[in-house]
Each structure stands twice: as C-alpha cells, then as structure tokens.
Amino acid sequence: METSSNSTNSSLFQLLGLIEGYDQPSASTLPRVITLLASLLTKMIQKNEKPFHTRRNKDEEITMFHGSRAPSMNIQRYTERVHRYARCSPACFVAAFVYIIRYLERPGATSMTLRLTSLNVHRLLITSLLVAAKFLDRKCYNNAYYAKIGGVSTEEMNRLERTFLFDLDFRLNITAEMFEKHCLMLQRQTVPCGSRKRRTALEEMTCGCQAI
Numbered sequence: 001m002e003t004s005s006n007s008t009n010s011s012l013f014q015l016l017g018l019i020e021g022y023d024q025p026s027a028s029t030l031p032r033v034i035t036l037l038a039s040l041l042t043k044m045i046q047k048n049e050k051p052f053h054t055r056r057n058k059d060e061e062i063t064m065f066h067g068s069r070a071p072s073m074n075i076q077r078y079t080e081r082v083h084r085y086a087r088c089s090p091a092c093f094v095a096a097f098v099y100i101i102r103y104l105e106r107p108g109a110t111s112m113t114l115r116l117t118s119l120n121v122h123r124l125l126i127t128s129l130l131v132a133a134k135f136l137d138r139k140c141y142n143n144a145y146y147a148k149i150g151g152v153s154t155e156e157m158n159r160l161e162r163t164f165l166f167d168l169d170f171r172l173n174i175t176a177e178m179f180e181k182h183c184l185m186l187q188r189q190t191v192p193c194g195s196r197k198r199r200t201a202l203e204e205m206t207c208g209c210q211a212i
Helices: 002-016 032-049 075-086 091-104 121-136 143-150 154-167 176-190 201-206
Strands: none
Touching: 002 176, 032 075, 032 091, 032 121, 032 176, 075 121, 075 143, 091 121, 091 154, 091 176, 121 143, 121 154, 143 154
C-alpha cells in the first residue's frame, strides 16, 4: 500500500513538473504547476467578483495588498513572468498557494478581507512566492529583485513581506500531506467539476464552476 501511494505521489509531482524528468507538452517549457496555479487563482477571482458590478464593493476592507485598480497584466502572464525571472523552484508555487489560502483563512479575517480579487491577487502572489523561495530554496534573490519583478518598490516589498508573515503568524511549515493535498487541488483543474462527487470547504472556495 505504501509503495502504491509513493508511486501515485511521484506521478502527481511529475505531472505538475515538480521533479526532474516530468513529461511536458512540447509547445511549452513551463512546469504545469505554473499554468494550473494561474488558472485556479483566476477562477477564484471570477467567482468572487461576479456578484459585484463595481470594481470594489463599498464594504470591502482595504489591506496593504490592495491596489487602487487592477494591474493591466493578468494573473496568467504575471505568474509566468515571476517564474521566468525569479527562477524559484516549481515547489515554491505550491507553497505560495498554501500560504495564500492560509492568509485568506487566517483567524480574525472577515468575509471581506478573505476575498481574493483582481485588486489584491498580484501582491499576494509575489509576496507569497518570495516567502516560499526564502523558506524552501537554497538560493533566493533578495527583496529588491523581487520588487522589480513584481512591479512594486523595494520599500513596499519589505512591508508586504513583513505584513504577510505576521498575518500568517509565521506559520510557514508545510507537511507532506498538506503539500500533496494542494497539489491534488491544482491537478483537479484539468478535471471537469461535474465529475467531482465530493468537495471540501477549501475546494468549494477555489472551485470556479459558478464563475464560468
């Protein structure tokens, strides 16, 4: 049973491009995890913004991660840009996804602060990836470099990182089970939602069925 589980994990990680020797489509050099993460975040945003007819709900609480308007670069291109220049390991994108969900579900968060929208997703993504790279990778570019990649000032990058870490209560450790769970959530982006018989509360949050 353990051997079968290990084999399944290996296949999943290869599919997402998290280990060497994964089979990528010839037309793309991106690990699948990059595309799938961008797709999932886009669906979350669409689901959250669909009920609102204005760019910002008047009752929405504004955090440091909110911009005054949505960036012109969509999250797919933005994620690809960060991958291209930051050169962090593909596993960092899974970790960043875990951290974003932790941020959205943190104690004390209200129904307005836990919404992922086009106004806060870019800053949350660049910050979570910076934190993930520092925590997971042996080598990592500094905050000034990440600021250039993300389109913010170094001072703002420093503030975003500090705020993010305190909001997470510095809970950066990710168990093997949690890592695999979020890998499966990303992999399910390739599976039609109608074929899923059961979904957890977290999967309901990230599912984009109602937004399409």
